[in-house]
Amino acid sequence: MAKKYCDIENLKYILNEVHDFSSLLKLEHFADHDAEAIDTFLDSVKDFSDKELYPCFTEMDSPPAHYKDGKIIVHPQVGTVMKQGGEMGLINATFPYESNGLQMPLTAFTAAHYIMDAANNHLPGYLGLTMGATELIIHFASDELKNTYVEKMGSGQWGGTMCLTEPQAGSSLSDIVTSATPTENGHYKIKGQKIFISAGDHEYADNFVHLVLARIEGAPAGTKGISLFVVPKKRPESDGSLTPNDVITAGDFQKMGQKGYCTTHLMFGENDDCEGYLVGNPHQGLRYMFLMMNGARIGVGRGAAAIAEAAYQASLQYANERPQGRKITNTGKKDPTSKQNLIIKHADVRRMLLMQKSVAEGSLSLVLKAAKLADLYNFTKDEKEKEHHKLLLEILIPLVKTYPSEMGLQSASNGLQVLGGYGFCSEYVLQQYYRDLRIFSIYEGTTGIQSLDLLGRKVVMNGGEALRILAAEIMNTMKAASDYDELRPYAGKLGEKLQLVQKVIEHLAQYAMKGDFERYTADATVFMEMFGHVVMSWLWLEMATFSKEALVKGDTKHAPEFHESKIHTMKYYFKYELAKTTSQAEVLMDAASLTIASDKEIFA
Numbered sequence: 001m002a003k004k005y006c007d008i009e010n011l012k013y014i015l016n017e018v019h020d021f022s023s024l025l026k027l028e029h030f031a032d033h034d035a036e037a038i039d040t041f042l043d044s045v046k047d048f049s050d051k052e053l054y055p056c057f058t059e060m061d062s063p064p065a066h067y068k069d070g071k072i073i074v075h076p077q078v079g080t081v082m083k084q085g086g087e088m089g090l091i092n093a094t095f096p097y098e099s100n101g102l103q104m105p106l107t108a109f110t111a112a113h114y115i116m117d118a119a120n121n122h123l124p125g126y127l128g129l130t131m132g133a134t135e136l137i138i139h140f141a142s143d144e145l146k147n148t149y150v151e152k153m154g155s156g157q158w159g160g161t162m163c164l165t166e167p168q169a170g171s172s173l174s175d176i177v178t179s180a181t182p183t184e185n186g187h188y189k190i191k192g193q194k195i196f197i198s199a200g201d202h203e204y205a206d207n208f209v210h211l212v213l214a215r216i217e218g219a220p221a222g223t224k225g226i227s228l229f230v231v232p233k234k235r236p237e238s239d240g241s242l243t244p245n246d247v248i249t250a251g252d253f254q255k256m257g258q259k260g261y262c263t264t265h266l267m268f269g270e271n272d273d274c275e276g277y278l279v280g281n282p283h284q285g286l287r288y289m290f291l292m293m294n295g296a297r298i299g300v301g302r303g304a305a306a307i308a309e310a311a312y313q314a315s316l317q318y319a320n321e322r323p324q325g326r327k328i329t330n331t332g333k334k335d336p337t338s339k340q341n342l343i344i345k346h347a348d349v350r351r352m353l354l355m356q357k358s359v360a361e362g363s364l365s366l367v368l369k370a371a372k373l374a375d376l377y378n379f380t381k382d383e384k385e386k387e388h389h390k391l392l393l394e395i396l397i398p399l400v401k402t403y404p405s406e407m408g409l410q411s412a413s414n415g416l417q418v419l420g421g422y423g424f425c426s427e428y429v430l431q432q433y434y435r436d437l438r439i440f441s442i443y444e445g446t447t448g449i450q451s452l453d454l455l456g457r458k459v460v461m462n463g464g465e466a467l468r469i470l471a472a473e474i475m476n477t478m479k480a481a482s483d484y485d486e487l488r489p490y491a492g493k494l495g496e497k498l499q500l501v502q503k504v505i506e507h508l509a510q511y512a513m514k515g516d517f518e519r520y521t522a523d524a525t526v527f528m529e530m531f532g533h534v535v536m537s538w539l540w541l542e543m544a545t546f547s548k549e550a551l552v553k554g555d556t557k558h559a560p561e562f563h564e565s566k567i568h569t570m571k572y573y574f575k576y577e578l579a580k581t582t583s584q585a586e587v588l589m590d591a592a593s594l595t596i597a598s599d600k601e602i603f604a
């Protein structure tokens, strides 16, 4: 195990300085918080993660959570984290006061969960899903449901889940068939099965509260006929007792990663005795889920960014300890009698580490920016500003989910490579980070689905307004960077790439205008990659500008090397990663449409 799994100085720098966290505290909703108390909260989460999460990270990989005799067996630390995490506010801190919350900004909460994810990504999901399920109840359910469930879930006594997926309905939720039959008593009888349900059952919660998407009998076909239900594993009775509610754990899924985070198969109403309680209005279920989806997608991006950071720290430590080979001298020769170099001295190893650093820290910046936009959107009162934050958040959300997941995986692969043969071996942790990261581009909407959302919906939403707002933000950063001679060429380069994105969109729009939407979106994932590099270059230029300004002003909070390394990493990103957008644009504007050719042409 590496000595370090995340860099708190860096986290606080990006949170407090680059994203100016304290500006959020001026909003009335957050008025009771102060930056110092949040800082102390983050330190306590780091301490908790050091003691309770990181030490059992590899243990949770093997043996994995598993199904035995009708039960899901998980690592006992799940119990500690549900209980202590609940007490520390790691489920309910963002909830409003009237729901036993602390009205903490999501941005601070995201930073706290990032620390936990970096320490041990198998555990925070148990808290995160309970939080997400409770939020749905707080926002959309009746007072009766709120009174019954919110307190026990917010404290971690009861777990929460999100039950969307069915065997025939994964990406396409319009195909959900779980049924809900109204009864005379006002509740519904639920019947159906849900698969891949994270944190769906274990022995460390007294009850589970499943937020289930189902179709009320006679509902319209497709997404417009889906409703949302609270379906407890055990029904809370008026005397405080719990009665089984015909929710059966039928099995689990054994996976290549995140093995300590159980994934369950649940059956509802096998004996016709499963009660579900409608949340809000009928047929609005998917809309409610999607209204809360931005938070979930920020959560997934955050988890991937955190694992990428932990992998970077582990590779960096190894590269600083492993002697191998010698440096080529100016004469082009090596002296075999001289001491071996540490591998961190080799340019190729430094390239891989820089890639890891740029992806991990850049992803963290992206995730915190999105969380801050969510806070601003939710609690700013000025309607015009609200709309601005909303549109910017909407266009960034598919990327926040996708970039850390896809590029985090590539960076963890580089990290594994830094360890050479040992990277492939079970006793070194890099392979676990790599395996754990693999799921992030699949759940909560695959990369393919996120890319369709970006190009098919977000780029064109409100007549392209979201994209215009994003471009204006990027140009503001370019302007600030241009004050410094060292950064000006990078601002210029980013401007060129922004124009290239525009050119690609104009090119693709021709297909949409002709009604050929299949062609318009056929290479949406390539567009996502290109868009990702441009946005990430913006965020790196923003970070580099802060660091440059700090150096010029003689900042004493961080060592000069800290800031110099930020500027250096920005330069790395532009040279090695942003450059890839040239070939991506070429692919996107190529006339050949190879992937929508006929089956015969492609697979014969």
Ligand SMILES: Cc1cc2nc3c(=O)[nH]c(=O)nc-3n(C[C@H](O)[C@H](O)[C@H](O)COP(=O)(O)OP(=O)(O)OC[C@H]3O[C@@H](n4cnc5c(N)ncnc54)[C@H](O)[C@@H]3O)c2cc1C
Residues within 6 Å of the ligand: 162, 163, 164, 165, 169, 170, 171, 172, 195, 196, 197, 198, 199, 255, 263, 439, 442, 443, 444, 445, 446, 447, 448, 449, 452
């Ligand atoms: C470990 C794990 C935990 C999970 N946790 C939960 C949970 O807690 N709750 C829950 O409800 N679900 C959960 N899921 C389910 C997860 O969200 C789905 O697996 C995911 O949405 C993909 O659905 P699918 O597996 O059916 O794949 P499919 O939808 O069959 O997709 C297969 C491939 O086809 C592509 N594809 C599908 N449709 C399109 C399209 N229209 N255009 C282009 N490409 C397309 C996809 O991008 C993908 O590459 C979990 C899954 C796993 C593996």
